[in-house]
Amino acid sequence: MALGTFTVAPVRVERVDRAAAGWAMFWAAPLGGVLGALIGAVALAGAALGLSDPLAALLAVGLGALLTRGLHLDGLADLADGFGSNRPAEGALEVMRRSDIGPFGVITLVVVLAAQVLALGQLVGTSPGATLAGAAAAWAVGRLAVTLACTPRVPSARPEGLGALVAGTVGARLAAAGCVVVAVVCAMAWLHSPLSTAGCVAGVVAGLLVAGVLLRRSVRRLGGITGDVLGALVESATAAALVTAAAVTSWG
DSSP, rough: HHHHSOOOOOOOOOOHHHHHHHHHHHHHHHHHHHHHHHHHHHHHHHTTOOOOOOHHHHHHHHHHHHHHHTTHHHHHHHHHHHTTTOOOHHHHHHHSSSOOHHHHHEEEHHHHHHHHHHHHHHHHHHHHHHHHHHHHHHHHHHHHHHHHHHHSSBBBBSSSSHHHHHHTTOOOHHHHHHHHHHHHHHHHGGTTOOOHHHHHHHHHHHHHHHHHHHHHHHHHHHHOHHHHHHHHHOOOOOOOHHHHHHHTTTTO
């Protein structure tokens, strides 16, 4: 279920219930770490082949979007349009259900994707170790934001849909385990340098702070989480983590 939800992997889901959903939301963070490491490696490979750092990062981030079917980016755009509509909760949710993307969604996508690409490009220009560690941590914390958003205190905005299926399914132990996974990813950066570790830790903190603010706003504005809200948490936390990691690692 985690592979089918967070990647394009052609898996067959035999069981879809709230117990399975809780485990799937936990596995989001480990899968994110693997995906981030792959994206970082692709960016490094592009730079090694002679591409400019920003171009290599652009292709790598584009690959990441393909590997996730652009699902989280779609959620980010839908949430931006819902917020931008200034309608009450029901009206905002109706806007988010539409298949088209409005001006708020377009602007948000451009800014968030540009931040991811430019920050990853800056990491590529710093060092291979910083790139792999920063990308792995950023994509892992983006998915950890989903794990933490599915803890019991966060309701669903709708009685149906992905949000209703996963809301409240992640218990304290699974949430803590997800945090440990991301901490291990940051600890592995120590193999490269203490500065890379500092960049990862700062990126994780920044990503969770941004995701926390967005989640709180979503609960107040919409009444809880939806699949679109979860997608927006992924992309916003990833962008914040990348930008912060790039800034911190550049200090050396």
